[in-house]
Amino acid sequence: MMKLIVVLTVFSLLFATQFSNADEIESTSEAPAIHMKGGPGSLTPDECPKACDFRCSATSHQKQCLFFCNYCCNKCLCVPSGTYGHKEECPCYNNLKTKDGGPKCP
Structure with a gap:
């Protein structure tokens, strides 16, 4: 059970980081x-x-x-x-x- 919680926590952090960086990527266009x-x-x-x-x-x-x-x-x-x-x-x-x-x- 503890491993599942750790895995879910890590996955949640990676998921949150992915979407917080998406805003930066969209605002930094070449145009x-x-x-x-x-x-x-x-x-x-x-x-x-x-x-x-x-x-x-x-x-x-x-x-x-x-x-x-x-x-x-x-x-x-x-x-x-x-x-x-x-x-x-x-x-x-x-x-x-x-x-x-x-x-x-x-």
């Missing part, structure tokens, strides 16, 4: 805090370069991505979170199209 605001008009023009630096950090076409991301951010004051996708977070950013009808914003 700058700017991306946590979200939504149209959530950025100022001064915040666009930093947001676009992160947005374009995973592409091999850095120069082109940064140019168009900054263009779109300055127009919409919003950059989707992450390095790819999530464009539904910024309808203006998502709806800007090239003359051929393709997406203008990365």
Whole structure:
């Protein structure tokens, strides 16, 4: 019986430690805090370069991505979170199209 109590106590401590660290892991994301605001008009023009630096950090076409991301951010004051996708977070950013009808914003 004593072994069972010790095992349960150790398991409880490990379980509690696991969940207390989960909050720290979630709050320490790779994205700058700017991306946590979200939504149209959530950025100022001064915040666009930093947001676009992160947005374009995973592409091999850095120069082109940064140019168009900054263009779109300055127009919409919003950059989707992450390095790819999530464009539904910024309808203006998502709806800007090239003359051929393709997406203008990365």
